[in-house]
Amino acid sequence: MRTLTVFCVAVSMLLIVSAMSPANAAGDNGLVAFRVGKVITFDSDDRVINNAVVLVRDGRIEAIERARDFDIPDEAKVVEKPQAWLTPGLVELHNHTAGSLGDLNDLVYLTNPGLRTLETVVPETENVKRARAGGVTTALLIPGSGTNLTGFGTIVKFDGPGVDDMVVRSPGSLKIAQAGNPERYWYGVGRTMMNYNTRRTMEQALEYHQRWQAWEDGELDERPLFDPIYDDFRGLYEREYIASVHTQMYQVVMTTIDMLAEHLDVHTVIAHGTFDAWKVAPLVLEAGMDQVQAVVGPRQFHLDNTQRKIHGVAARWWQGGVTELGINTDAPVVPQEELTYQAAMACWYGWTPYEALRGITKVPAEAMLMGNQIGTIEVGKDADFSIWTGDPIDPRSANLMTVINGRIVYDADDERLF
């Protein structure tokens, strides 16, 4: 990546030496066949294939077939897990464990355009290893919510050994914290001030983008000045990546939809959606689920004190018609490897296991605009998956193996973490 700091490279060099990953599963020809009991594909037909083979070549899925109808090529290395479930690699849209917690966010101004989590990514940390052991293959690493705009996130795979091997897209998102933390900035601010200031920053960035667009379209005589503070916003307004928004509670989420999705027309992901935020479901439907998506958590229930009633957060969103619905951990708030438990919690409070599994694979992958590459088991997609003793949403199930880009990055037979 073009902007890696010397520091990051140095750290990663050290780590390469200290933490060599398991060897590539494939033979010299890059071909490996996974023979499993069940494949949950989440393809367009929602196929579930029992007793199947997933054939991987050079990091991509080449074939998914019933085992009895398929001859495994002789030159392929075979991984036999005939009782196990193979599911798409889990995708985390809300992760703060890029580097140390000290790097969570820089609280310079109330909005901080120009900052990136990319500068803080450290490979092969304990967090990364545990995430793999939990079946998580891809994550959006985002800054915290200490101010209204804390910078740009990075989409990584939990591959290694270097930073370059991890980063899939940078910037991967813009992190906005609509309200509910930035209030503590300096001497305290409220929602009139925060929303005014956030909108102003976003509009200034939009003006910058439009100026450059005009130049590129030949409508300006003078080349605009390059501004590193605003340049990363160009991809956001081009819809190459998303705004992932720390937003929860009715009024705050309503403002998010209004300001970001409607007014500024950016692809918006509600990255908490907790408390009574599910009541804005009709506004999400109005804006369109291709414009606004909800990936909810970390808390999966809301105790409504006035009603004396517990609401399941995901279940309520789902009942409100928001069918593009995901689940997050907000790691390290809930440890990254417990993403499946988060989905199980959502089911405990009224959601459905199959949809919940989709909500930690396909939905977050599409929400981070990576749906053409990851999130399902389909021919041509990246060979990112995990292999479980049973349904991953069932807390009794254990992860046996995690594969990223066709490479086995976790194998419980070698060293089982949990």
Next chain:
Amino acid sequence: MIAVLNDLFGCHKECRSVYFPVTQETGCMKVLLAGLAAFLAGSIAVESAAAPPDKLALTGGRIITVTGDDIEEGTVLIKHGRIVEVGADVDLPYDAMEIDTTGMVLMPGMIDPQSPRGLDRPNENVPVVPFLNVYDAIDPSRLFFENSLRDGITSVHVMQGNNTVVSALSRVVRPIGLSVDEMTVEPEVGLKLAVTPRSGADRISQMFELREAFAKLEHELNRLAEEKYEESLEEDENIDVGPGEARQQGRELLRDSDFSDKQRNLVRLLRGDLSAWFYAGRATDVGPAVEFSRHLGILDSSILVLGNEAHRAVTELEDAQRPVVLDPSLYHRSRDPMTGEIEEVFVPRIIHDAGLEFALQPNPSASMAERYLNYQAAICVREGLPREVAFKAITYYPAKMLGLEDDLGAIEPGKRANIVVFSGDPLDFDSWVEQVFIDGVLAYERDRDHRLQKLLRLEREGHEVIDPGPDPDEGDTKTDRESGEQASDAGADA
């Protein structure tokens, strides 16, 4: 596949009660219409998501028009959210839905003349904020709005609190709708200018900051005007007028787009496009408020928001002849420091005798019935004010202050169909709000007010009704339900 998983975990999609009356099948527009009628899922839910009828006739009830005579057994005909005909003898179109209100009493929807209670907090910590807008902090899910609807208040002027120098731009909303846009009746009303010191300030610094805000504006506008004037000159043209003349010419060239966010609303205030709501909490503040308003040349668009004691400046108020918003506590009690005698004054009497129009406010902090605007009006009648004035003080007068007297505040043709149906006379305290219509939509029915019905049922069955404690939405306090929740959320989240 899904069924198998369901069986495995003993869980089905429909296994929990569907409390939120929205399913995937209802479709978006319908949902939003239901939102209009039902506001939020909860105690005031309307089960059906059908569209409201275009034409509606409320027949048979006694109509308190407020601006005209009462009509016994009258009819209000509503078309597309507006009142089109009112009278004892109205021909109904064949396609109007008729709602029988025989035995009931209809009055215009009541108006909360100014309140910060729809916001996350009453004020920002910055004292001069005319560039901010309450739009960014109105929370449609607040219990305050639900209670307003339940109490027959159909319009709320959401304005920041008194702990300020110059407040954010205020707006008028109705207590129904899923988003602020849906709630909005009038998006741009006015600014609050506080003469009474905000917390931590004294009267000298408060007035200084207030004057400084406008002095600074004047200075900046002069500078802008000079620039404009110079821009208007040809390249080889010499400046041949004095600076005063140049500024004046430049001022005329200024357009709205020339003003910064911080200037724009102040300029509009000075032009009279926005109203100025001067907060005078004590009698001593009334004089300076009026004087400063005159100094700015905006007395004609000024409203005075008074504290409980401010009626003592009645001479100044009489002189200014501007409408006032009264403190929610209508009685002022003072103890003579020498004799110990307690003197009680009924404030609306003094204001009325001074020939001023006034608006009453609900008093949410009182444990008694003062939270109901119709009760506040009833007290005025008990103290001898004309019945007509008492009704106007909760409907027509606040509508006038907001510049919305063509839309709100009376039951007459052309106005928004905001109508409260009471079981009896609104000033009798055993009357209930039975139905509330907002813009011709049935927004509230007592029979379907689940929260209220639950309380009444508990009482009927002889259960002790648990005191829920202070209203969670209320007040400037830090114990606010939401800030508490927010803090805990923030704590859990990195």
